[in-house]
Amino acid sequence: MFQYRGFLVRQTPKTPLQFVCLVGPAKEIVQWTHADSIEIDRGGIQRELTQARWKQIRKFFTAKDENVIPSSVIIAFDPEVQSVQSLADLKEDQKAYCLEHLDDKGLVRISFGKGVLESSYTIDGQHRLKGMSELDFDVDVPVSLFVSAPALERAFQFITINNKANKVPTDNIKACIANFDAIEADLKSRLTTASIRVGQFASTIDVFNENKDSPFYKCVDWVNNRSKDALRIVAPQAIENSVKVLEKTFRDYPDQDDDTVVDIMFTIWTTIKKQYGITLASIDQFKNLFKKPTIQAITEHIANSIEQRVVNTSEQIDISNSTFIEEVTKGYIAKIPEEFWKAEWALKGLDTQAGRKIILKDIANIKKSFNLSQGASGAEWRNNLELYREDGSEED
Known part of the structure; x- marks a missing residue:
């Protein structure tokens, strides 16, 4: 059984979507999530896993001890993953989760078994997650987990995230270096x-x-x-x-x-x-x-x-x-x-x-x-x- 503490977030008052901000070991998280199987150019929402990309992530972490990636991996449960009221009602192979509220500030504990795997989708960060999981040491990954997101919502989130993502312009890098000459080397x-x-x-x-x-x-x-x-x-x-x-x-x-x-x-x-x-x-x-x-x-x-x-x-x-x-x-x-x-x-x-x-x-x-x-x-x-x-x- 997988179990994490985190914070339950409902970003706007009227949205029906909720997600849990949690942290867990990459080697563990890959056991209960996978990328959507259809490529975006075929009407799906996630691109296929590319070996060069996840190996680059692995290389990034082994290059320097100081190297970290603080950005969250975004995962979503399909609505077929049901919510159960009591942890005692939750079974390992069940497509279900239990969300326990630990205080009135949003602190929660979410629990689920391996039964969620086929209905748990990585919307963004699949290469980061794979690369981190292939390291010889444990790496903690911040995760934003939508507890229920249908295919349309997952597609929207994927397109929005990737459409907004841009490389840092070279001019911005130059400005950074100009302001901090001592860090160039x-x-x-x-x-x-x-x-x-x-x-x-x-x-x-x-x-x-x-x-x-x-x-x-x-x-x-x-x-x-x-x-x-x-x-x-x-x-x-x-x-x-x-x-x-x-x-x-x-x-x-x-x-x-x-x-x-x-x-x-x-x-x-x-x-x-x-x-x-x-x-x-x-x-x-x-x-x-x-x-x-x-x-x-x-x-x-x-x-x-x-x-x-x-x-x-x-x-x-x-x-x-x-x-x-x-x-x-x-x-x-x-x-x-x-x-x-x-x-x-x-x-x-x-x-x-x-x-x-x-x-x-x-x-x-x-x-x-x-x-x-x-x-x-x-x-x-x-x-x-x-x-x-x-x-x-x-x-x-």
Whole structure:
């Protein structure tokens, strides 16, 4: 049986709606509520759970001990969840709740069992709730629980909340920083470690260089990489251009946002590094792999491969699912010898569209040499590769 103390609120004198403001552990709350099952573009009121979003919430809490989210998750019982007068009349599997008034100031105790699950809907905050529940430690969540709200009311609340929600304008962020110069460094650190991008104060490059989960952690070649063990191997433009490609490829997909794109980029390149056992200590041995044109070419190719998988299947695919991204990436990078990434390419001037095509063409030729025969041996995979032909030009 679930039981919480809270305050019963009737916001206006004439509204029939009442909600209880309560606090409970996220791991417990997910046991008795779920999102409405139909997407808003099909006439429903809640969007599907997106892995990248709830993982971003989890990452936010693990990035810094000080990070908290004080805003409430909004949940509603359908009217089929009945009110019973006495706690003694309440059963665990019953679609019912008991509301006990503890004083004349609105303090109440609400009790219910797991029987409410199928009729208890998360109107707003499903990703927050899921992310918090996936942490290794307990996190308390403030909840506004409507004790009875029909589908129409839930739809109205969802649309109202999401229509009013806006990102903080960049100008407001700048004004905040201007007024509090002393907090700039600390604020930037908090934002980047939580993978939150806010203009110049926590750029895409900051996130990829300073977030410990980033495949390019401490490896970006730019002035803000001040780590004592910085390697400065990855060009900032390689990250920026690759992220732009992902944004362009997936911008029309439902429920995709900045978090999804960053998560896809993280997953692609973390998977590639794991494939070859690349660590911070060994990354400089794979110079070809982390060249600017290579990063851009591979990212774009995998993005296109993901889109083709979506187009050429009858199954539903969630592109924010890291397992799916890993599968596509592993399939592409498999059987490419690590020597291909280590042995310096003779061909220069690759930082062009034509150069990136050559990289992808040679990768395709290597794959064919392994997949269409009994398997290449020795240096056979290097035969007919353009990248190992001298042309005397210099790379941009």
